[in-house]
Amino acid sequence: MKFALFVGCKIPSRLPAYEISTRAVLGRLGVSLVDLDFTCCGYPARNISRDAFVLAAARNLALAERAGLDVLTPCKCCFGNLRHAIRFLGEDEALRSRVEKALATEGLAWSGHTEVHHLLPLLARKVGIDKVTASVRLPQTGMRVAAQYGCHALRPSNVTRFDNPMAPTIFEKLIRATGAVAINWPRRLDCCGDPLHEANGPLSERITLAKLADARQSGATTICTACPHCHLRMDAVLAGSTSASAETGTEIKTLLYPQLLGLAMGLAPEALGM
Amino acid sequence: MTPALFRIALYGSLAICLLGLLWRVSTWFHLRVGPDACNVTVFQRLITAVRGAVSVTFSRGLVHVLRAFFVDVVFQNRLFAREKLRWLGHQLILTGFTGLVLVHALASVLAGKLSPGYQPTLDPYMFLRNLAGVMVFVGIAMVFAGRRRQQTGFPQSRRPIDAIFVALLGTILVSGFLLEAHKIASPRAFYRMTDQFIGTTDPEELKPLRALWASEFGVAFDDMGDGIEPAVIAEGRELHGDACASCHAKPTSAFISYTAAKVLAPLSGALDEARADTWLLYLHLFACFIGLALLPFSRFFHAVADPVSLLVNGAAREREFSSAGRASRRALALDACVHCGLCDSSCSVGPLARHLGNPALLPSHKIVATGAHARRRLLSHGIGPDALLVSEGAFQCTDCGRCTTRCPVGLDLADLWEAGRGDLAIAGLPAPSQWVQARSAFAWAESLDSRSTPDAPSAPLASDRRTFSHCVQCQTCTNVCPVVAHSIDTEHGVDLTPQKVMNLLRLGMLDLTLGSRMVWDCATCYQCQENCPEGVRVTDVMCELRGLAYHRLGSVRNPGGPS
Amino acid sequence: MTHTRQDTFDVAVIGAGMAGMAAALFAAERGLSCIQIGNGGGILFASGLLDLMSIHPLAERRKWGFPFDALAALALEQPQHPLARIDATSVRTAFNAFVAALGKAGLPYAPLGKANSDVLTSIGTIKPTYGVPRSMIAGVKALAQRPPCLFVDFHGLREFSARQIVSTLGDSWPAARFQRLQFPGTEAVPELYAAHLARALENVETRARTIDLVKPLLGDAQAIGFPALLGLEHSVEVHAAFEAGLGLPVFEIPTMPTSVPGLRLLMALEAAVATRGVSRRHHSTVDSIVFDDETATIGLIDSPGGERVVARTVVLATGRFMGRGLVADRGHVSESIIGLPVHQPTSRNEWHQRDFLDPTGHAINRAGLLIDDSWRPLDAAGNPAWPHLFAVGSILAHQDWMRSKCGSGLAIATAWAAVRQITRQLYGDCDKAGEP
Structure with a gap:
């Protein structure tokens, strides 16, 4: 199992222990993590510009897609936000074409093939409770x-x-x-x-x-x-x-x-x- | 140039430079960045700095300072770790420029004293001067190339004085090389020397020497025929040995100037006529003097501020800063920023800056704005469009700390941003949630001169009546709302419940909701949306309302601002 | 992108009102793998009281003290009524199972007997019902005996007025009196909401302060009535603490919907299905159902990428108009998901009686799906539309649950019967778990 790790903004600066411990336990469970050149999930812009928020999120999804990886994030706000962006892109054609155009200026594209996982469901479902229990x-x-x-x-x-x-x-x-x-x-x-x-x-x-x-x-x-x-x-x-x-x-x-x-x-x- | 004019220009520019330096350094102790900086006096800040310096000097901390000096200041370790190409460029500029200053500019006081036989026309000085000049040129090219590679979509913020300073630097280098090249090729210079050291300017008498200098020293005589016999040159070499060799090495070691001299050779007669040596010298010297005088006022003052900042960082390793220390450190950071733009290229909200069309989100622009605000320039004409962009930039920052981690001069930018936000809030440019909540929902609604109509692209839910058509006003959204549950009064708690917000929207009274405390205090916990029996997307609508309010109310608050 | 679940569920329940929740609960208890689609918001409008049957026939407005007698009469007189298709033992078993599950989920009910109980409503009227939450049972006893009783309400709580209750009761309960209190910490809040106070009372300190406020007011009271806000998730604990603290029987009275008892019921049912392993899809909309010989494939929208759910049987529990299982345009009622034929008056003129309050109700309120004996909705030709499609609850025709006061009974009993039928169809004549 291999994922692009999306640590977001808060963890590296304020809670580095979360990244350290996440890497440590996932390493033990055989989940490998890849670091991509991710930027903000878009959360702060949600209150001022819907387009900017979705674009910021979509850029990250596109980076993951280019690397052929699904996203794993330990942050619930980044998780929710990236999922929201996927939803908005799915239900709003006009938004989607604006986003695609903006991504293209960076040489990026997103066709919808990126899953976003949070750490907990990943452990509970993808890795499995049994395997987690066995690691104890x-x-x-x-x-x-x-x-x-x-x-x-x-x-x-x-x-x-x-x-x-x-x-x-x-x-x-x-x-x-x-x-x-x-x-x-x-x-x-x-x-x-x-x-x-x-x-x-x-x-x-x-x-x-x-x-x-x-x-x-x-x-x-x-x-x-x-x-x-x-x-x-x-x-x-x-x-x-x-x-x-x-x-x-x-x-x-x-x-x-x-x-x-x-x-x-x-x-x-x-x-x-x- | 007359010695008097030279002296006046030199000491004048030196004085301006020193006064400028003094003034710039003084800002480290009186510029205020951050609300907590207002609680300490200039005197406290000075005392703190002196006390800190003394205590570090006589403690184990000195080791850290020395280490910082060699590793961070001299070797530029932080830049080396991040950008090898720019590090190389920077080191080339630094070494070359230092070399030029020590070996060339200060020759009379340094090299001349240390090496009694010093002559600018002898090796290795001639070679070193050219080498240093080339290093600076190549270094500048590398830095520019490195900067090009990390475009953020916005031009770097620049002041005219910085462009002037760069132009002066170029002028100094180019005029220096040209002057040297011209002197190499100039027959006039040749005759001036023979007049002084041999006592004649007669071309026939000097024929052997001229033959030698024409063939080996690059002088471009226009009356030298072809086919000079080796015997004549040998004779010239003898004369050269007696009269010239003690001061003149072959200029081929001045590899740039010599090449230039060859190129300029056909023109040397005309240049002599035009007294090029004089005006090139004037150009060179005055560029130097003006540059010297401007240095403290340009961003190249970082050459002074950076080492100080890095040494302070080294000293600060094991101690917490007092608020006086923090205040000075922030002011110092404003000067120490190199404007290299490395922070911008790693900025987490860089893409947002592009999508919002607002460069003020980027760190390199933010530090300029922070400095402008500290110097009372940002709001000198009240809250204008620029100030609003600055505020937007400040409050969109996610505090991810990447700029601080990446900064090659180790500035604590995260601290600077937090302080800057505090200042903006005090100056009437707080976070949107703050300025919106400074008025009541009704007051906002009254201040709107026309009815707001949400547009579908920015607010697809709020602009669509179907979003609320299923709402049966059952109050579930309010029942599960933690913000309503924990409001203990109407002044600081919610004004409208989520249910009422939805009802107003259902009735088409959007304006009344925009400034509502409920909309801006919403925790976006999605309890309302999840629990709504009719599937109304209450929280998503709240987020849209904030976006609408931000622009709509923002335009009322600051007409002409971004909307 | 579209996710196709690899697992095929035994049952997909569409709808999460009372009938849908009951169907999912019973299916899980029988060992069937189950997925349930839809949000349970309809339950928020419930009062927590579980009606089985108390009015029949409507024209006579005849009230029944014993609901099973009413059901027996119904079976004879209206054999098409969905509840007439189920035997009394099954209805009783279904109710017991449902109430037991709620008890396990932290919402205990008084033991179910033979008779309906009279309970006070939020406006002081009296309503007969079958299943009574334990927190309200002391009120049934008090209403029967009418001893000195204190009714309490709170400043700012508009959903409930003790004064109104006492005034409605009037001479019928002379020893009833009321008192309005200031809920701790709400002095500056003009408007309060029962749900928030219920949660606040789960805090030990707030609870103790509230009890201290009531204590000096007890006087000769032998029972105390509160608006239904004594705790939300931990209502048992809060109720017990009030009884212990005040030394008297304490009972709750439902407030106006949407009320705390409704919220408790929703939370308990959601917890009950979750702990039994039911997969839930809240707020997903069914876009399409494609049936083949063995399975049904349900397309869900409203979530990123959409989703397809495959199940061997489908239970339609989408409700009537409020739940949007049925939708009406200007002249016609239709079923919203599959387009099943809806039994309805032939023209719009016949939808309603001339008098809106006519006790016999309106024909439109008996519209719905026709079913066969196996709870399968019928197609236009009168045959089961699909062998693995079932329908339960208020979407079924020939019933007017609001006027008959049989809503919970209809939901719980039809769900029980349909799930039993499904289990038989999938696993033979016994539970998947192996129990007969």
Whole structure:
């Protein structure tokens, strides 16, 4: 199995451990990764220009297609955005021809033959839960883990095809594969607060705090993430806010899924960017 | 040139240069970039810098500084690691130029003192001068070629003074070579020398020497017949040995000028008539003086700022910067930027810049804009179209940090961008979500002089009535909305619920939604869209509304701005 | 690009209202591999109460206390009614299985008996129904005995008025009183939504603060009625905490749709089918169905690249007009996906009675698909349109579930019967799991 790794903008600068641990565990599972000259997925432009957003995404899809590879991204926002671009290109002929024209100026073309995968469904379906489970050497028993699903991968489900949007199961299955306990918490499918942090900081923080309180109340010791935006937002609120520690206690920590899996595989924490 | 004029020009330009340098360096301590820079005084920044320098000098940090000097400043390791061709070009320019300055320009104070037998017309100086000149030429060509290879679709932002400086540099090199070439070929120069050192200018008397110099030193006498006998040349060689050899090597080692001299030979008589040696010298010297005076004001000041910046980076390895230190470092970064454009070619939103037609997204343009804003030039005539583009560029940045990683002079650009966004926000150019939410939805709607009609290409859903025709106002979108759920008041929370936004659209009242807090506070979590029993694409519509509002309300806010 | 799923499903259920969810649930429980297409939004309009049958015949507006008696009467008088085609034992089994699945998914119901229960509606009227969520059962008892009772509502919650309920009840329940409270932390919010308060109450702290607000108001009350917002996913826990904290029976009253009980029902059903391995396609639109001898190939649009689903049988549970299983133009009603013939009045003039509120209902509301004994819709010639196409729920003709108050019964029982038929057809006369 070979994919073009799309790390996006946030991971290299703010959360390099995510890339390191992703490469480490995928290497163990026999998934090889190729680096292409990818640029921004288009997410920031979504609010100001639909064309620019789709074009930026399509450029990356075209790069992957030229390399004959499908895209794998660990970022749920990049994932959702690239999938949205595919949808918009599919349903809007005029947009598609504008995009094709713009791509042609760079000597690129996209005929639609690029699949975009997120890390979790890739592990659960393409690699397979059984193979993931078989790779575990040090089951992380005793760890009580809350799965943070992340909006932009889960919804809208007809675009992302991530899992059942009402009752998803893959993240819990993947957590259980590491030997950890996947707890049930009511707010597991809620927004992490990150996308409205710039627009409305206090409101964003209340959303994050509600999630953290819920996870703690539901008995989690760890919130497992698979998106740099969710991860960094919850980390920031956990670290920065005094009210956060008062409301949620200090015992909750965040952990990236490939770090959890890597630990269970017996990899050294340093090899997982920890 | 009279010594007095030379002195006045030299010391004048030197003084301007020094004052300019002083002024430029002073900006490192008084230019403010970033809101936190306003909290520290110039004095604090100076003290911090001096204290930092002293403490580094007397600590282990000195090792890092020395390492930075050799690895980063001298060897240019960061550039070497990224762009070998440009590194070579840069090193050629640097070495060649340094060579010219040391061996040629400062000959009277350096080479002349260190090597008592120094004469500009002796080897190796003649050869070295030509070599250095060629290195600079080739280096410039390589840098330009390297720059061409990474076109971003936008021209680099340039100031006239930089073009003038490059022109001066070219003038210095070309006039230097021409002057040397002309002197080699000039009979007039020959006779001036014989007059001074042999005491005669009689062509017949000097025939053997002229024969030798014509055949071996490239002087272009127009009255030399063909078929000079070897005996005459031998005689000339003897005279040459006595009178000339101590100062003149064969000019063939000045490989460029000698070649040029051969080319110019037919013209040398005319050039002599026109006193080319004098005006070429004037041209050469004045280009040097003007260049010297302009240096601190051009971007080539980076030759000073870069090493400082790299040394500070070296010193900063093991320490956190205080806000005073950060403030100075940002101001220094504005000067240290080489405008090489490596950042642009790796910029993650580079394609977006092209598609939006806005170069202000690119780092090399952003640093210019940041500098302009710090120098109060960006908004000197209020918020104009350029400023709006700058703001768009600043807030489209994804903070991917590639520019910082790629920067060959190690500038902390990510920090600079964050600081710049803070400044723009204070100056009335914040992120769209901020400026839109500064007014209420109703106030925005009232400020529109005509009804907005979404066009299908930019808002295919909002412009299509069928998008909302199934909406039964069941309130599900509102019930599942985390933003509504966590609003604790109407002033800072949502004004319209998603359901009401959809209803307004259903009723054709688009204008009322554009400035709505709901639209701009939307977390785009897609709960509404996923849960809508009628399949209304609520979140997709919200995103379209933001795009419409950005342009429509933007044109109200700043008439004449990009829309 | 088009993805062709390699797996062939035993059943593809099109539609995710009550009937579609029931069909998917029962199919999965019988061990059939199942894919379900469509969003479950229709369920959001449900109140959480599961009606089986309480009015028959419509013309007489006769109310039945025992729904199975009503079904027996129906079977005799309206043999074409879909519920008349199913025996009482099957209906009971279907209901029990459905309610058990909901209980497992965190939405427990009171044990199902023989009789309908009377419950209070959001406006204080009384409605008979069969399946009652456990969080509402104390209200059934209170309504029967009418002891001193406190009804609570919240400032800003427009979906529910305790004052309205108490005033509607009037002299019939003199010991009923109401109190309006300020929900913790909402002082500056002019408008509240039950779903948000329900989630807020899942937080231990908010819950405790709310209970503390109610405590001093109890007085002589022997039961307390709340709008249905005591928790969403963890409603059992929240309800129990209120009863423990207040020391009295606590019951919920459904709010105006779309309500928290509807949302709970949707979430529980989605969880129930998901945990049973049903593949789901929300918000996908069926573009085409191509039948061949063995299978049906369903084309889905509205997702990147589209998708093709292959199944051995198809269950049409697309509902009537609201679910868009049937669509009406100016003079004609048609079936929206396959174009099956729809049993309907011959002309538009006959669609409606002269009086809109005529208790016998309108002919258009009994329009729908005709089926054979195996739940297969018929073609124009009166034969099964396809051997592996089935139809369940409100798309079926000869029923007016709204007026008969038999919506859940129709959905659950027809789904049960059709899935049993499918299992027989695919795997012989027993479950795939090997159970008879």
